[in-house]
Amino acid sequence: MLREHTSTGSPRPDPTPDEAATRLLQVMNDGALSLLLALGHDTGLLRTLGDLPPSTSPQLADASGLDERYVREWLAGTVAGGIVCYDPAAGTYRLPAAAAAMLTGGGADNIARSTSMLGDLTAVLPRIRECFRTGGGTSYTDYPRFHAAMAAESAAVHDMALIPQILPMTNRAEELEAGIAVADIGCGRGHAVNLIAQRYPRSRVTGYDFQPEPLEAARAEAAQLGLDNVEFVCRDAAALDEPGRFDLVTAFDAIHDQARPAEVLTQIRRSLRAGGVFLMVDFQASSRLEENTGLPWGAYLYTVSLLHCMAVSLGQGGTGLGTGWGIQTATRMLGEAGFGQVAATTLEADPFNVYFRAQVRSG
Incomplete structure (x- = not known):
């Protein structure tokens, strides 16, 4: 051993x-x-x-x-x-x-849902075995059931905590009420986007994802809710190219999957106006392996990364950052992207994740 x-x-x-x-x-x-x-x-x-x-x-x-x-x-x-x-x-x-x-239960601590997601990932084991020998990675289209399960798990957290607990971390409640421009990066099926737009009808919310299929579900939900202040755009976040457009940007468990995460973070910072806020949510872990050996979900974290998060990044010719990039690396990369203030906190309703609030320097 x-x-x-x-x-x-x-x-x-x-x-x-x-x-x-x-x-x-x-x-x-x-x-x-x-x-x-x-x-x-x-x-x-x-x-x-x-x-x-x-x-x-x-x-x-x-x-x-x-x-x-x-x-x-x-x-x-x-x-x-x-x-x-x-x-x-x-x-x-x-x-x-x-x-x-x-x-x-319906919350993030439903362990059975997590085991189901792990079971779904076994479908790509033949491809991962090949990648061990040849390099390369996988495609998002290799994971239809897993992404549906991830969307359901995120929705469970967001239904419970997005409006009352998560968004207040941004210190932008009054501005959201008055009406600001918001973006969500890697929005998937767009449930978080639609929840924000529904609660804050004066704000304009745009969801970005580079996969067209989940955006169809996002638009369908928005139509069902009768929302006219949302937009869903199919675009690689590394080519976001929206300078100074947004007051608030969110990314929920999305950055570590990116092929070019450093470029994505830089694009997010450029998309924010002076004083704008970026709320980034990612797995709660250390960047140092030795500090994760006692983490109750440590083996699960690295397994999901190996079978999905790292693999899809490498499959796009990316860096393969992986789920275990950790708080220290995330904080460093946010600073390198140009964010002046970075703070990390946790949420009882979402025990597996850490919440980073990063702000663009004013002036």
């Missing part, structure tokens, strides 16, 4: 054979359990379990509209994995309240 480093920089001692065997068997077992949680999320079984009182396998299958034999095997695996509780005398299964809170 490779040596890992603690946050102090000291190498961990090599494990004993028993310790290595115990750890690796646990990894194998938990990896299998992760697939079961993904299936439970995708089929609705976890939500059904959370909603019902202790129930038998036939009752759960009937309530969820699923095949009983598959339900029973899934239940066996989740019981063996310590997630679902089983009463052998009654033949019933239940999901403990503490587990249900993290497996069925």
